[in-house]
Each structure stands twice: as C-alpha cells, then as structure tokens.
Amino acid sequence: MQHGPAVRRRKLGAELRALRARAGLTSGEAARLVGWHQSKVSRIETGTSSTKPADVRLLLDAYGVTDPRLRELMLALAGSAGSGGRDHWVHAYRGVLPPAYRDFISLESQASAMRTLETTVVPGLLQTPEYARAVTRAAMEGVDEEQLDTLVEVRLARQDVLRAHPPLELNAVLDEAVLRREVGGPEVMARQLERLMEAARLPQVRLQVLPFTAGAHIGVTGPFVIFSFSSTSDLDVVVLDHLTSSLYLERKEDLQAYTEAFNALRAHALSPEDTLEYIAATI
Incomplete structure (x- = not known):
C-alpha cells in the first residue's frame, strides 16, 4: 500500500526497465547512451529516486520508444503536467491542487x-x-x-x-x-x-x-x-x-x-x- 508519488515512481521504473530490456540494453549501456552513471539508471528503475520528465524523454529516445500514448503515460508517471497528454491543462492549477489530487488526475487522464x-x-x-x-x-x-x-x-x-x-x-x-x-x-x-x-x-x-x-x-x-x-x-x-x-x-x-x-x-x-x-x- 503506497501513496501516489511512491507508486508512480515504482511503476515508472518497472516499465522503463522492461523497455530497456526490450531494446536489448544493459543498464550500463543505457547509461552510456544518455551520458549518465549506471547508478542513476538503477535508482530510476528501482523507484528509489524521483525522475525528471526530461530524463524520461532521454531514456525513451535511447530505447527507441515512439508510441505517443506510451510516451505520454511515462511522462505522466514522472509528474509531467503539460507534457502534451490529456492532462496538459493541469499545469494552470498546480498552485491550487494538492499533489495527491494532481496524481489522481494524471492517472485518470492517461x-x-x-x-x-x-x-x-x-x-x-x-x-x-x-x-x-x-x-x-x-x-x-x-x-x-x-x-x-x-x-x-x-x-x-x-x-x-x-x-x-x-x-x-x-x-x-x-x-x-x-x-x-x-x-x-x-x-x-x-x-x-x-x-x-x-x-x-x-x-x-x-x-x-x-x-x-x-x-x-x-x-x-x-x-x-x-x-x-x-x-x-x-x-x-x-x-x-x-x-x-x-x-x-x-x-x-x-x-x-x-x-x-x-x-x-x-x-x-x-x-x-x-x-x-x-x-x-x-x-
């Protein structure tokens, strides 16, 4: 049982790990492609640290992910309001809505x-x-x-x-x-x-x-x-x-x-x- 941000990180990490494996890459090879240390890729995949939408985009590009809906979903899990998905309008209300409600809207919209x-x-x-x-x-x-x-x-x-x-x-x-x-x-x-x-x-x-x-x-x-x-x-x-x-x-x-x-x-x-x-x- 987890709160929204934790479960989103875990789910995002699990999916990125699956996409990396599908691309035939090790975590070290993925890290070299995007110019990171391997430990950063590992932290993202295990959900132990938050991930910026820009970092998710880098990984998706490295893994050859072009499906727009899947990319939108990954960015939504990274908390990317205004990422081009159906929840882009939420950005205008970021100062008003509590994080838990924004999490719910992001999941609902994707x-x-x-x-x-x-x-x-x-x-x-x-x-x-x-x-x-x-x-x-x-x-x-x-x-x-x-x-x-x-x-x-x-x-x-x-x-x-x-x-x-x-x-x-x-x-x-x-x-x-x-x-x-x-x-x-x-x-x-x-x-x-x-x-x-x-x-x-x-x-x-x-x-x-x-x-x-x-x-x-x-x-x-x-x-x-x-x-x-x-x-x-x-x-x-x-x-x-x-x-x-x-x-x-x-x-x-x-x-x-x-x-x-x-x-x-x-x-x-x-x-x-x-x-x-x-x-x-x-x-």
Missing part, C-alpha cells in the same frame, strides 16, 4: 479504462456544475467562493477524458444512496440524474445502479477506483480515497481482489438498461 464503485456521491466525471459545487462546498467547509469556482472548474475539465480520442472507457456501479441523497436541492438533483441518463447512453460509458434490495454487499467497505492502461497491465492501479489522502494499491493480489469485487458488484447491480429506467423513475 488511463484507457476506469472502473469505479461510488457509494455516496455521483462520480466526478459525471457531475453537473451545480452538483459539483454543492458537493465541493460540503466536503470543504469554509472554502471561499474563488477557491470553490476553481475546484469546480477542475472537476469539469476532468470530464474532457470522456470526449477525447480515444475516450476513457468508464464502467461505474452506483449504490442507490447516490441517487437518493438530495445534493443541492431537488432541482439540482433532478438535473444531475438527467445527466446520468445522458452519460449512460454514451458508447464508452456503462452505468449500473446497485439497489438497496441487493442487501449487504462487498461494496459496503467503501468506494474505490481501478485504472487500467492499454499500453501495459503492469501499470494498473486501485485508488482508495480517504478524508485527507488517497492510497494506491498496485500489487497483483490487490488488483485481482478489487477486480473480482467489482465483477461481483456488477453481477448484483441492475443491468444498464434497467438502470436507465430506474433513474428515470427516481427523477
């Missing part, structure tokens, strides 16, 4: 698929501006209006991943409490539920509601997100949110456990078609 269980609120990628404002104000008591405006802007900017080419594939299971909790008042909530119906009809979005009648289920332990990456499954990660921080789980055993849990939740949830009818009835 992932090919996202599976999420939500037990209390609508997922950020599907929130309306009014709902996002109400949720943020409640979660950050005492936040001033300027900060609130900025955080809502960020929430809405994140949603561009659903309109990207290719778009993020979103598979979301929502506990019925998400639909029943009246956030922002009846009008705000009605519009939010309409937005869920609109999103559910998108080809890259699969939305399922887990009704109260399903009884106790594995999701009662709390919400979670599983990010998957098309370039390599070794970069998949589970994110657990807490009040003051996020935890990242990247061991194969953790990924398997959460994947099985998500599949079990989907099996107990309403089908996407029945979910649309259920949301319409709730409105």
Whole structure:
C-alpha cells in the first residue's frame, strides 16, 4: 500500500526497465547512451529516486520508444503536467491542487479504462456544475467562493477524458444512496440524474445502479477506483480515497481482489438498461 508519488515512481521504473530490456540494453549501456552513471539508471528503475520528465524523454529516445500514448503515460508517471497528454491543462492549477489530487488526475487522464464503485456521491466525471459545487462546498467547509469556482472548474475539465480520442472507457456501479441523497436541492438533483441518463447512453460509458434490495454487499467497505492502461497491465492501479489522502494499491493480489469485487458488484447491480429506467423513475 503506497501513496501516489511512491507508486508512480515504482511503476515508472518497472516499465522503463522492461523497455530497456526490450531494446536489448544493459543498464550500463543505457547509461552510456544518455551520458549518465549506471547508478542513476538503477535508482530510476528501482523507484528509489524521483525522475525528471526530461530524463524520461532521454531514456525513451535511447530505447527507441515512439508510441505517443506510451510516451505520454511515462511522462505522466514522472509528474509531467503539460507534457502534451490529456492532462496538459493541469499545469494552470498546480498552485491550487494538492499533489495527491494532481496524481489522481494524471492517472485518470492517461488511463484507457476506469472502473469505479461510488457509494455516496455521483462520480466526478459525471457531475453537473451545480452538483459539483454543492458537493465541493460540503466536503470543504469554509472554502471561499474563488477557491470553490476553481475546484469546480477542475472537476469539469476532468470530464474532457470522456470526449477525447480515444475516450476513457468508464464502467461505474452506483449504490442507490447516490441517487437518493438530495445534493443541492431537488432541482439540482433532478438535473444531475438527467445527466446520468445522458452519460449512460454514451458508447464508452456503462452505468449500473446497485439497489438497496441487493442487501449487504462487498461494496459496503467503501468506494474505490481501478485504472487500467492499454499500453501495459503492469501499470494498473486501485485508488482508495480517504478524508485527507488517497492510497494506491498496485500489487497483483490487490488488483485481482478489487477486480473480482467489482465483477461481483456488477453481477448484483441492475443491468444498464434497467438502470436507465430506474433513474428515470427516481427523477
């Protein structure tokens, strides 16, 4: 169990090590190609030290990596806001967003698929501006209006991943409490539920509601997100949110456990078609 920066360094190092091996190079040969000492390559590959995006670019060039999506992912793991990926806009908010949130956005923007269980609120990628404002104000008591405006802007900017080419594939299971909790008042909530119906009809979005009648289920332990990456499954990660921080789980055993849990939740949830009818009835 690690925090965002540590797991990103480890994953970046593991992937760079695999790319070096694929290029047929030893760590010493790679170091000579880029003009470094071998120990620097080793520290990067073991994740014991942070890595500058410029250094990652040097290594990717040395290893002959030309796939734009893979390069973007490596730079995102190195913390390169503005690297040309889908999270380039985050750079404008670096002074406002905490590092853990920036880590989450970078992973979200570079992932090919996202599976999420939500037990209390609508997922950020599907929130309306009014709902996002109400949720943020409640979660950050005492936040001033300027900060609130900025955080809502960020929430809405994140949603561009659903309109990207290719778009993020979103598979979301929502506990019925998400639909029943009246956030922002009846009008705000009605519009939010309409937005869920609109999103559910998108080809890259699969939305399922887990009704109260399903009884106790594995999701009662709390919400979670599983990010998957098309370039390599070794970069998949589970994110657990807490009040003051996020935890990242990247061991194969953790990924398997959460994947099985998500599949079990989907099996107990309403089908996407029945979910649309259920949301319409709730409105």
